[in-house]
Amino acid sequence: MTTARTGRTAQLQKPLDPDPKPRTRLGEGIRRRPLTWFFSLAFLLSWLAWTPYVLSENGxxxxxxxxxxxxxxxxxxxxLPGAYLGPIASALLVTGVAEGRRGLRAWRDRMTKLRVSWRWYLAVALSVPAxxxxxxxxxxxxxxxLPPAAVLVAYLPGLLLQMITTGLAEEPGWREFAMPRMQHRYGPLTATLVVGLLWGAWHLPLFLTEWGGGPDVDPVRTLEFMATTLAFSAVMTWVFNRSGESMPLVMLLHTSVNNFFSIAISDMFPSLSxxxxxxxxxxxxxxxxxxxxxxxRGRLGLPRAK
Structure with a gap:
């Protein structure tokens, strides 16, 4: 792959070849179909962990x-327990089985890729609330x-909390694990559609709880959420590709939305529904x-291979 311009040269990653070590039948299956296993485990583990919450009085x-x-x-x-047990745990498990230690090291390197231009962080941090x-x-x-001083003081700590919770729970799976493999195989547009739809569908049991306004499910609200995750996935794909696959930056994009709605919007727009x-x-x-x-032209920041 060619490189993307991020204030420095950053090599876009393609998935590593499978670990050549001998495998069990299960390991061979995971190695041949890592995406299928990742998506299946992400749904299964999260939905099982969310079952008590769905069945409780909160649901x-x-x-x-x-x-x-x-x-x-x-x-x-x-x-949160189901969020952690789904995407990030599934990504680590499938990466470890399919690619071994070298795959886990590559995963760690992309997850800690902070060295992109400071302009990227400033642009994301300001453009989302704007x-x-x-x-x-x-x-x-x-x-x-104009929000009160207390909101401004709480904004950055809230953003850090969101990075540790929502960002770390979801994006290491959907964007770090799934997106490079999907793009390498199907291109950026199809990858965005598939990951965006599956990312949205992964949340569906939560619409039976107070998280999603449940237990009475509003079909219109659910469809609106699915449309939003699909559209927002296109924005995240562009940032992911243009930043040289910087996961901290992608996590910042995602969590900036959550943080703005959690901390600032009710003071900026009183009585907003x-x-x-x-x-x-x-x-x-x-x-x-x-x-x-x-x-x-549908490339969403992915450079064309030479």
Whole structure:
């Protein structure tokens, strides 16, 4: 592969060849079909771990137990274990079996690839709240209110927390493991469609809980979420490719959205409904995705092989 321009030269990675060591039948199956195994394990492990949360009073109410700590803490206790057991655990397991220690070392190197231009971090950190603010303003026809000092003080610590929770749980699997392999095999556009749809579908059991407004499922809201993950995946693919596959930067992009909605938007737009904030995320994602698709002619920042 050729290199992407990130303020320094960065070599885009392609998946390593399988570890040549002798394998069991199961190991051979994982080595031949790493993507199938990754996607299957990511769904299976997360959905099994989320079952108590779905069945609890925080969800369907079949199990008469409520996860403690109120709305925020109960979601962390109910959602985060399954998030960690799914994408990141599956990526590590499949990488270790299929590619051995060298694959795990390559995985670690991409996960710690911090040395991209500081302009990338600044651009992502500022553009996400700016895009979401503009989209919310367009939908509500209201100018944003300057948030209080407490929000500004909490913003960076909240972003760090989101990086450790949401970012670290999801992106090492969906973007770090799946995206390079999918792009190498099918190209950036198909890879984005598949990963985006599967990433969205992975969340579906959570719509039966308070996380997704459950236990009564709103089909329109669920479809809107799926459309948003698909459009936002195109934006993430572009950042992933143009930054030379910098996972810290991709995680920052993802978690900046979560952090803005968790900490800032309710103070900037008082009385804003949850539905309107979801519409704003969809509007911003679709708009940016369309611009990137047209500007890159569907390549989404992936250089053409020489």
């Amino acid at each position: 369907l109410g079949v199990w008469h137990f409520t996860f403690p700590g109120g709305a925020a803490a109960s979601q962390l206790l109910g959602v 895009a979401l603010t503009l989209a919310t303003t367009a939908l509500t026809d209201r100018a944003p209110v 949850r539905e309107t904030s979801s519409h704003a995320f969809l509007l911003a994602s679709v708009t940016v995705a369309l611009v990137l698709l047209v500007a890159t």
